Amino acid sequence: METPYKKRTPKRRKWESFPGRNKFYCNGRLMMAKQTGVFYLTLVLILVTCGLFFTFDCPFLALELTPVIPVIGGVLFMFVLGTLLRTSFSDPGVLPRATSDEAADLERQIDVANGSTGYRPPPRTKEVVINGQTVKLKYCFTCKIFRPPRASHCSLCDNCVERFDHHCPWVGNCVGRRNYRFFYMFILSLSFLTIFIFSFVITHIILRSHRSGFLKALKDSPASVLEVVVCFFSVWSIVGLSGFHTYLISSNQTTNEDIKGSWSSKRGKDNYNPYSHGNIFTNCCAALCGPLPPSLIDRRGFIQSGTPQLAPPTNGISMYGATQSQQSHMCDQDQCIQSTKFVLQAAATPLLQQQSSDPVILTASTENGGPLPGRTSLNLGGPCTSLPLGQPTPPTSTPSLSCHEASDMLPIHGHSHVHNHGHTLQEPMAHHHFLTPEEVPSPPGMLPCGSPMGHSHTMQAGFYNPASQDSLHEDSVRGLVKLSSV
Amino acid sequence: MAETHSLQDLQQPTASSKVFVQRDYGSGTISKFHTKFPSELEPRIDKQQFEETIQTLNNLYAEAEKLGGKSYLEGCLACITAYTIFLCMETHYEKVLKKIARYIKDQNEKIYAPRGLLLTDPIERGLRVVEITIFEERSIGSGR
Numbered sequence: 227m228e229t230p231y232k233k234r235t236p237k238r239r240k241w242e243s244f245p246g247r248n249k250f251y252c253n254g255r256l257m258m259a260k261q262t263g264v265f266y267l268t269l270v271l272i273l274v275t276c277g278l279f280f281t282f283d284c285p286f287l288a289l290e291l292t293p294v295i296p297v298i299g300g301v302l303f304m305f306v307l308g309t310l311l312r313t314s315f316s317d318p319g320v321l322p323r324a325t326s327d328e329a330a331d332l333e334r335q336i337d338v339a340n341g342s343t344g345y346r347p348p349p350r351t352k353e354v355v356i357n358g359q360t361v362k363l364k365y366c367f368t369c370k371i372f373r374p375p376r377a378s379h380c381s382l383c384d385n386c387v388e389r390f391d392h393h394c395p396w397v398g399n400c401v402g403r404r405n406y407r408f409f410y411m412f413i414l415s416l417s418f419l420t421i422f423i424f425s426f427v428i429t430h431i432i433l434r435s436h437r438s439g440f441l442k443a444l445k446d447s448p449a450s451v452l453e454v455v456v457c458f459f460s461v462w463s464i465v466g467l468s469g470f471h472t473y474l475i476s477s478n479q480t481t482n483e484d485i486k487g488s489w490s491s492k493r494g495k496d497n498y499n500p501y502s503h504g505n506i507f508t509n510c511c512a513a514l515c516g517p518l519p520p521s522l523i524d525r526r527g528f529i530q531s532g533t534p535q536l537a538p539p540t541n542g543i544s545m546y547g548a549t550q551s552q553q554s555h556m557c558d559q560d561q562c563i564q565s566t567k568f569v570l571q572a573a574a575t576p577l578l579q580q581q582s583s584d585p586v587i588l589t590a591s592t593e594n595g596g597p598l599p600g601r602t603s604l605n606l607g608g609p610c611t612s613l614p615l616g617q618p619t620p621p622t623s624t625p626s627l628s629c630h631e632a633s634d635m636l637p638i639h640g641h642s643h644v645h646n647h648g649h650t651l652q653e654p655m656a657h658h659h660f661l662t663p664e665e666v667p668s669p670p671g672m673l674p675c676g677s678p679m680g681h682s683h684t685m686q687a688g689f690y691n692p693a694s695q696d697s698l699h700e701d702s703v704r705g706l707v708k709l710s711s712v
Numbered sequence: 713m714a715e716t717h718s719l720q721d722l723q724q725p726t727a728s729s730k731v732f733v734q735r736d737y738g739s740g741t742i743s744k745f746h747t748k749f750p751s752e753l754e755p756r757i758d759k760q761q762f763e764e765t766i767q768t769l770n771n772l773y774a775e776a777e778k779l780g781g782k783s784y785l786e787g788c789l790a791c792i793t794a795y796t797i798f799l800c801m802e803t804h805y806e807k808v809l810k811k812i813a814r815y816i817k818d819q820n821e822k823i824y825a826p827r828g829l830l831l832t833d834p835i836e837r838g839l840r841v842v843e844i845t846i847f848e849e850r851s852i853g854s855g856r
Contacts, residue, residue: 305794308794312795321838321840322837322838322840324840325837327730327732327843328732328837328840328841328843331730331731331732332732354737354738355738356737356738356739356740357739357740361737363737371840372734374735374737374741375737375740375741376741388741389741411791500740501740501741503779508779511779511784512779514787514791515783515784515786515787515788515791516777516779516783516784516787517776517777517778517779517783517786517787517803517804517805518787518790518803518805519777519805520803520805520806520809522835522838522839523838
């Protein structure tokens with residue numbers, strides 16, 4: 227029996243109608259996040275610093291010391307560039323969104339399980355026991371799937387990514403299962419390169435100073451000053467980051483899990499990492515040399531006429547961009563349903579705010595008992611806690627001291643899957659079916675968040691607040707407009 | 713119920729429904745599917761046959777993702793050649809995926825198609841589900 231996918235549509239590739247917020251280059255071969263400004267900054271910094279090193283310092287060093295120095299420098303430089311480009315341009319492990327049939331099937335199963343009806347489903351989770359640890363799998367309202375363990379939804383890219391580590395603005399992409407090893411090799415080699423350049427520039431200046439005095443040496447080689455400054459500030463953050471990721475790799479954790487302390491023994495005596503292979507060597511080998519899974523999104527495949535439509539995100543939770551990009555997939559009937567949902571939700575929001583103390587009506591989820599125990603696990607410094615809560619729209623990429631956190635799943639220990647960040651919880655329970663935390667904040671922050679030129683990542687103390695209500699109202703307006711157009 | 717077009721254009725359109733076999737995460741993040749027999753398939757196919765198909769798929773995926781000397785060697789070689797080696801050769805994973813595609817095609821031809829079923833390769837669904845389409849034949853005496 228032949229599959230029905232034989233008829234070819236006029237030459238449109240799948241990347242052209244990709245629902246996430248990514249940019250594609252070279253006809254779908256290369257894939258990046260939407261905000262790439264900081265990536266170009268990274269590239270410029272590396273190219274300029276290395277360029278200056280090779281032009282001004284290497285001739286002197288090659289003559290005075292050994293020509294091996296520029297050779298090693300060159301090799302390191304090529305390696306850094308290669309791994310950077312590989313990290314930035316590859317698919318991090320994006321999970322394709324569910325087709326409408328799949329989503330409908332899941333919804334049916336969930337309704338049967340919960341016995342609930344109505345336009346506001348309770349937060350959906352599924353428990354699974356992995357190597358003795360109970361892990362909660364969360365339902366992604368945008369992608370309409372139950373996220374696999376360790377996957378998380380990146381709000382900047384609007385994709386679920388497998389083994390999500392963090393979204394890195396410096397490489398302009400998410401770091402996930404498929405590009406984590408390249409990312410690690412990039413920061414490791416960049417550490418070596420930075421230390422290499424720093425030490426040899428200092429050597430250069432010292433050698434010159436012996437001949438002609440310190441100030442004259444600086445005047446003869448002004449570029450060296452710039453290189454020293456750049457390298458000095460980079461070294462701390464990049465070496466620190468490499469050390470941190472070496473620790474993560476050896477314990478087989480993601481940045482996300484480490485920040486939340488998902489597998490920390492502080493959570494409980496029996497808490498351990500179910501994904502670890504048991505010893506450091508195996509963990510490292512698995513992370514760096516294990517089999518590289520292929521991309522699941524088939525960017526360069528042609529769209530077939532028989533290809534099932536993707537299920538649009540529901541309940542106004544989706545990001546603005548995602549809703550827009552989904553419009554091409556939504557038929558009139560879907561639009562009508564969506565629009566009605568938005569309007570009904572918005573109409574009900576004043577009710578929500580009043581009933582904040584009574585979560586029963588809306589959440590209908592037994593796992594979310596009382597308020598969260600005040601979990602201030604994130605000690606990432608002042609700047610992080612001062613950020614606004616729960617922005618549903620993605621922030622522009624800011625390389626400054628803000629971090630992203632993905633609170634996708636927590637092991638069950640009587641804690642709800644809503645994350646605190648040190649803010650007191652008033653109404654999270656009532657709201658989280660609107661903006662489940664996995665939708666809003668995405669990637670985790672990084673420990674050296676306080677470092678100035680830190681390799682820090684944008685972070686949101688993701689939570690609910692008037693901003694989320696604004697998005698609902700925005701969605702309801704959009705819904706009304708769509709209703710009028712259908 | 714999803715309406716799909718007939719596989720043979722000359723026939724009348726056949727109605728079809730879809731059954732989804734979800735991923736089994738009990739052993740971690742490796743690719744593995746539940747072997748539980750969906751009740752919708754009961755009238756069509758043997759439980760044992762179906763379970764055997766899924767189990768074989770699971771074994772093939774396990775082979776693709778296996779950590780061992782061979783995969784480490786491939787990883788190291790790739791790293792040394794700055795991953796340019798994959799311009800000339802396929803990764804082990806890709807080779808096994810092709811094997812899986814052949815297996816599914818084979819199973820469809822021999823076992824599932826004669827029973828009015830169609831297995832979709834999980835890779836086309838992002839390795840989330842094994843989608844089985846159940847065709848209800850409307851026209852009489854139609855071959856498949």
